[in-house]
Amino acid sequence: MSEIEFRDAIKQALDEELARDERVVFFGEDVAAAGGVFAVTGGLQEAHGPRRVFDTPISELAIAGAAFGAAVTGLRPVVEIMFGDFLHLPMDSLVNQSAKYWFISNEQASVPLVVRSAVGAGGRFGAIHSQMPVPWFQGVPGIKIVCPATPRDAKGLLKAAIRDDNPVLFLEHKRLYSMKGPAGEPGEVLPIGKAEVVRPGDDLTIATAMKSVHDALAAAEELQGDGVSAEVVDLKTLRPLDLATVRESVVRTNRLLVVEEGPHTGGWSGAVLGQLAEDALEHLDDVWRLTTADAPIPYSPPLEDAFLPTAERIVASVRERLGLAAPSNPVTSTV
């Protein structure tokens, strides 16, 4: 199977959906002529014309608001909010307009729009260009939150997001843009709201998303040397959460670690644990979370590295929880 870079997978999804459906338009800051600050969207304006792919002012509220108004008037807009940290600026439109419209209009019209945004830490961008905005939207009914970890999923899930009739927040982890991985089948559309067991195991389930999936896989490999068989679940969508897949896993492994790149308080990992405690308490021998601290993300490389839930921290956390001694060769992250 051929390999593809994460950023190219996203561009292909946009390119294919723009070609497939004339109602799709794409706009945002620096996305058209300049091709995007993360070099994801170059060439789309040349391919599809300036009426369908265009640059906007630095006006996040207008971008999201215009996308909402256009979505209820016959278009299927995809917009880019450059950094996830800027998502509070258009939040009124996303939360009070797009997320609620289908319901409060008594289902007169849905709001088919996609908001793409680059998220996550590890790039030395500091406290306000590295955040994970999921918790801000986690409690908003009506929005879907899609969080791919691989190029194949990025493409197949973005195509699904564009075809979905509901507003979708599509989050792209900055540390994944340059990652290569197997491409999916041509034209593949993957289901939103489905998690996947990406590594089978017997002793422990690690549920996570985005870059942390790769850290969890590296940690699971390392833990194999300790005689611990860790199953890794890639959640892929954080609203709605596919808790059935996680439950099916922990019923077999009886232990659950949820790894969330984001603050300990108020995050989605707590929602996963809470729901499984309600639904599957009798199957749980142990549950815990590995998150970032309740503190802003630091800039300096050693500070930021120590802040994040890396493969090393996952391994150390599992060893501590399971009462295992640490071996001499620590693992390193693959991404």
Added chain:
Amino acid sequence: MSRNKRAVAEAVARGDREPEPLELYRQMLLIRRFEEAVQRLFQRGEVHGTTHLYSGQEAGAVGVCSVLREGDRVAGTYRGHGHALALGVDPQALMDELLGRATGVCAGRAGSMNIVDLAHGLIGCFGIVGGSIAAATGAALALERQGLDNVAVAFFGEGTANQAYFAECLNFAQVLRLPVVFVCENNRYMEFTPIEDVTAGSIRARAEVLGLLATTVDGMDVRAVRAAAATAVEHARSGAGPAFVETLTYRFVGHSRSDPGHYRKPGELDEMLERDPLKIARAWLLDSGEASEEELDAAEAWAAARIDEVTERALAAPFPAPDAGAREYKESFAA
């Protein structure tokens, strides 16, 4: 649009007939009687939460909507009953909605501040200040990109001029040359605060400096509003870009149900009641010979009887079943 109103609009579009002047008066009367009924029903505990009445501002919605065509879109505010009725939304469905009944225009899901009726071109009434501006901007984007000969209209209060939606969307619409008309209903008070106490400079100048066609008009005179709106809508419809109309108006009631209006300047309300848009229109119709005393009296009797009937039926309408579906997402996918 009602059949009658559509016929009038089409006639105007063909340029062969002005709308019946008496019809403008009838619409304003219907709104006034409707709002009076809402006030009474609120005091009886039949309208819930809060509500914002349009009494005194009728010439704005009626004048502007009288120049619109089939396919045009309108975004109103939380003071939106007048916007809805001027577009031809069924007063029964609107009143049923305010009373939380299953037969309401949004089946009781929306309430006073959030009315949606796409069949009549009403994208929505928006409960957040400025939301209407974004919705109309986006609708205009869709209409323009679809190659339609239609415009979108945003109604909003003068307090919105100090809000991000205003600054961002007027610029956004102008750089994209979108067919949108921004109608600023200046009723002098930003909720309980005189607008001049919290606003630097002139509101219209903020539109002018961006290059929008901008005008200020007597918002108590439906003829003046209609003339200004016709110019603005024609500008937008011709592809020349957005236009801005400030209507100088006054609300005869408090901002919302909890507001006794203590902030009004002494004598101001009495002075403005002399400029009641219904009085002005009645005098104009009589003086110009457009309508006789008998016709005007008949119009008043019709409006009063219509709203009495609406009120009676609304009070008898069924409430929604408590389990009447709170589905989060539309379960469908674009073909």
